[in-house]
Structure formats: structure tokens, C-alpha cells
Amino acid sequence: MKTSQNRIQNTFKGLKQKNEAAMIPFITAGDPFTDLTEELAVAMAENGADILELGMPFSDPLADGPVIQAASLRGLEAGMNTHNYLKLVQNIRRQSQIPLVFMGYYNMVYQYGLKAFAEDAVSAGLDGAIIPDLPIEEADEWIAVARRAGLDTIFLAAPTTPMERIERIAQRSRGFLYYVSVTGITGARQELPAELAQNLAMARNHARLPVAVGFGISRPQQVAMLSQVADGVIVGSAIVRLIEDGIRQGVPATALVQRIAGFVRELKQATRYGIKPGQGA
């Protein structure tokens, strides 16, 4: 087994010592063009993002709501494909040591070849991979090749997942466990489920690795609240929406990057005051 860089694990360790949760923004590669994704990634890393989740656009993103669907389409129209994605990762990695996580549907990984993808992903500088339509029952081969290549396999657990199953999902996960906050698809929600904090606490009890929470989280207040009960907080659609708004308003690229960097700073700040000393993990 190749030794991975353990960037994800080290990040969570470092944050735990500081009593902070990880701020994990999500953007889609190539949305609306590849150079901008690169700039955004670097800027977010410099403005407080602890881990970056980089979506690979897919023609049929069936776990995604309208905002990320539209981003996916913009990415594909800009010519994004698996090969260009890995090149983009390489370019980001040259400028930043932020842990980088692939988020993409199984068919793209399968067509590339599981082993080839895991190896090329690690060479390009990726640290982990989330495949939202690959449940653990179908993942034996993927887990084996990812382990050998040193790529963290990040699986999802949902509010519908029984605790006994969360345990099995956590056992197959590396880096962190992705806890889906809502029974639903991606997209900002006005309100998060009342039982979320309790579910997260239980999930954390059953997992021997950090648990990050995502789906529907859009506001610093939500991040602050969740930072008390999770090891990481993922914000996707809310950031992608800023990109969409920027495109619609004709905001120049540099101004858009600044706007998003500012939002990420705010979100990161929320992960800091969220956890009072002595509380949390």
C-alpha cells in the first residue's frame, strides 16, 4: 500500500487541536471556465477553506438540485472532462497544499478505469474521492484500488441510514465520513432538520473518523451551529449560487473571486466561534 500524504487526516488533527471545525467549500470544475475554477480554488484556500471539494460535472447528476445541475451543465459546455479535471487539479496543487477531494458520479470513474483513475487522481494531487451513487455494497473493487493508490474513500451516510449501517459505512471510509443533513438532494435550505444535531452526535459515536456534514447549508449561522456537532461543514450550492449570480450580473472574474473569497472567510470564521473550548470532538 502506497503511503498517502494524509493531508485530510492531518488537517482534521490540526483543527481539532484548535477546536475548530473544517470549512469545506464545494465548487464545480469548469464553472463557468477552467481558469476561473483554478483561481477560485486557490483563493478559497488562502481565505480559510480547510479542504476543497471539487465537483466533476456529469450529464445526469441525480443527487443534485437545480443550482449544481446548472453548474454541471456550464462546466460541460466549457469542455470539462475527466482528463481536463485532473489537469486542473495538478494546477491547483502546484499553488496550494489544501486537501483536494473529488466529487463525481460513478460512471465517469468507471469509464476511466477504477485503478487508472485512483492512481492518476493521486498523482495529480487529489486526496480523497466522493462518489455519491456508489453505495458500499458496490464499492469493493473501488475501495481496494483506492487504498492501494493512497486515495481516501469518502462515503455518505443519510438521515435514512440506520446506525448499524453507518458503522459499516464509516469502516469503509477514509479521511472523513460525509453525513448528508437532509433527506434530499443538494441545494440550499431555509431550515435544517430539527433532529440533525442529534443524528450527527450519534453518527460521530459510531464512526472512528471525522464526520463532516453537508447538503443544504448556506449561512454562517448554520455553520456556527453545526461546527459544535460536526468535525467539518460542507457548503456547496450557496457558493455555486454566487458564481451563477456573478455570471448573470456580468461581474468581472477578479471581482467574483473576491466576492467568493469573502464569503468563505465569513464561513471559516463561523467554524471558529462555533466551538467553545472544551466542547466538540
Add this chain to the structure above:
Amino acid sequence: MENNKMLSGPDKKGHWGIFGGRFVPETLIPALLELESAYRKCSHDASFQAELRSILKDYVGRPTPLYEAKRLGDALGGIRVFLKREDLTHTGAHKINNTLGQILLAKRMGKTRIIAETGAGQHGVATATVCALMGLKCEVYMGKKDMVRQAMNVFRMEITGARVIPVETGTQTLKDATNEAIRDWVSSVKHTHYIIGSVVGPHPYPMMVRDFQSVIGKETRRQILKVVGRLPDYVIACVGGGSNAMGIFHPFVRDTNVKLIGVEAAGEGLNTQHHSATLTLGRPGVLHGTMSYLLQDKWGQIQGAHSVAPGLDYPGVGPEHSALKDSGRVHYDTIDDQEALNNGFRFLSELEGIIPALESAHAVAYLHKLAPKLAKGSVVVVNLSGRGDKDVAAVADIFKGQNP
């Protein structure tokens, strides 16, 4: 051995070899496990089976006739053609065999809302119909393009109390209607049952839909033995997702002297980008929860399909068909739009007074390809999966455009 496994299947996890499985967001896994266990219970439950049989008989109109189309057979050089008349079922297509089974299951699972996707609208109509019958709330996702070309079916759904939700994303056809239905289900899974309309999707759907549709093949087998005294030489069915084909093939799969032929849509031609020949030109991959042949680009992005028949206009296909193709048990071939219109739709209407659905017209048109190779007196069964009422307006427009 391996081949034998292909002929039954699937295995415990829903696989036929590399095909099938359960590639869905984690949120849906518990629902699929619940569905699988409820289905296994019902398939051994005498009262469930009795209820299903009784409604199939008195409401759907089963068994459907196996009709010998003599003028058709004569025109094709003296072969014997038998049409399995799924077009005569209530609502006009085989789709209701499946929706009825699934709604009885949904009721037993205590679900209060039903969703479905539809292409041609036949599955949507069949779902809306059984929801009316059982008093369940029904919402159907349908691509905007399909709502235009199958306007009559939209109205039929609405009049039976269903809500039809237009899908404007992507291709605006069956593929994207299915995406939207899955997204709905991910959010509503607790109280909602998703009635998938073909032998596609995550396990247990391909197996369950096949089983509910197998009534077609079981009847056909009995009927042909009674009329002809032997099994047919050929069984032909069109393949969209593949449910009418699986339904009629399944009871013949072990009879290796019966040749099984699945007909895919070649659309505007196999050398164009506008076809739905998934098994003929696709590669294995994952879409809508299952591993199967797919129309896709080098990177695994799904490609748009095309067919004049909306029910065949889909870039995927049921996983069991993929296994049957690779094992060589079923031969898959194609028929293009023009052949379906002239050698299928028109030909059957003029010779027999039966207007077939454009989907089924592909299976009928295949007779023209096959007949020259057959000995006189060969026995061929064609699954006439649906009637063409839904298509007459669209076909009239096409023919008008061709002969202005």
C-alpha cells in the same frame, strides 16, 4: 454454468454478471431494501397473487389474445405471424401489468403517494389509472418534448387525477424525466413509492418489473402450444427500457430452440448521432442506478437518444438485456424511424386494421428483415406492446410533411 446463471438471476445483490446492482445515493438504500423484502414476501403470498390475478383479469382484460395475423403472414411470404395483443389491455399497452403489481405492493408497504416517469406517456397513464383505482395521490414526470408529441396521454393522466410535471432539463425526454423522478424520490422516500416503468433502475426493479411483465410470456407460451402444438421459432419484441421484451422473453429463455429477438430503435440511422440503439452501439456503464449498456461518450457522459417512438427514446436499457446480449441468448437488432413508420405502423394498419404504437411498430417492421430468411410455415410471435391511438396525431404530421 455462467450462461445458466445469466438465464435466471439476478443474484442476491441484484447482479447478472457485471450488470445490474444498486448505484444510487445512500438515502435510497433503505427504501430499496424495504421494497425488495416486501416484494419477496408478496411474490410468495397467495392473497397478494390472487388479488393481482383477479384485477388483471377483470380490470385489465387478461389474458390478452394471441391473434394470428394471416394477411400479414401471407404478405410476408407464407410465414405464420402471431400478435400478442397487449394493445388490447385497459389503457392500451403492457405497462399496466407492472403498475398494477407495484401499486398493490405500495399499498401493502403503507405508501401514500406515487411518482413515476414516463416517455410515451403509456406508463404514466397506466400509473395514473391504477392510482385512481386505488385512491392514491399520483405525480408523473414527463419531458417537455414528449408532452408535446404525446399530448393525448398528458390529458388522460390529468383526467384520471394525476399531476403531470413537465421536465425542461437536458433532453426533455425520458432520460431527464427519470432523473427528476429519482430526485423527487430521494426527497420523499418515506411516504412515496416510485413506480419505475421498465426493467431498469436499481435492484429490485429490473427483477420485479420483469416478473410482473412475465405474465405476457406465460400466456403466450400456453396459447401458442394450444394453437400450434409447439413452441414458436421466433419471439420478437421492441426494446426501450426492455420491459415488454423481458416480459415475453423470460418464460422462453430456457427453451433454446426458440430464437429471441429484441428490436432497438435506429432512429435516423446508426451512423448518425440520432438513435436509441443502446445494446447495438453502447458500452457498459452506470445510469439511473444500474450497470448496463449505455449510449455515452469516451468520458462517460450520457448521450442523448432519439427515436420517432418516445417510449424507445432512452440511452439506457435493462441490465438483464445486457446479460442476455453478452451470453448470446437474445439477438438484438435495429429498425429505423422510416422502417417503423412504413413497414410497421402503416403496414399493420393497412393489412390487419390494427394500428400499433410506434414502439411496437419497430417489432412489426422487423418481420420484413426476418421473413426472407424463413421457411414457409415458420411460427413467429410478435409482442404488440401497445396501440397507436396516442401516435396518430404525430404520425399524421409526419406523413403530411413527407407528401405535402
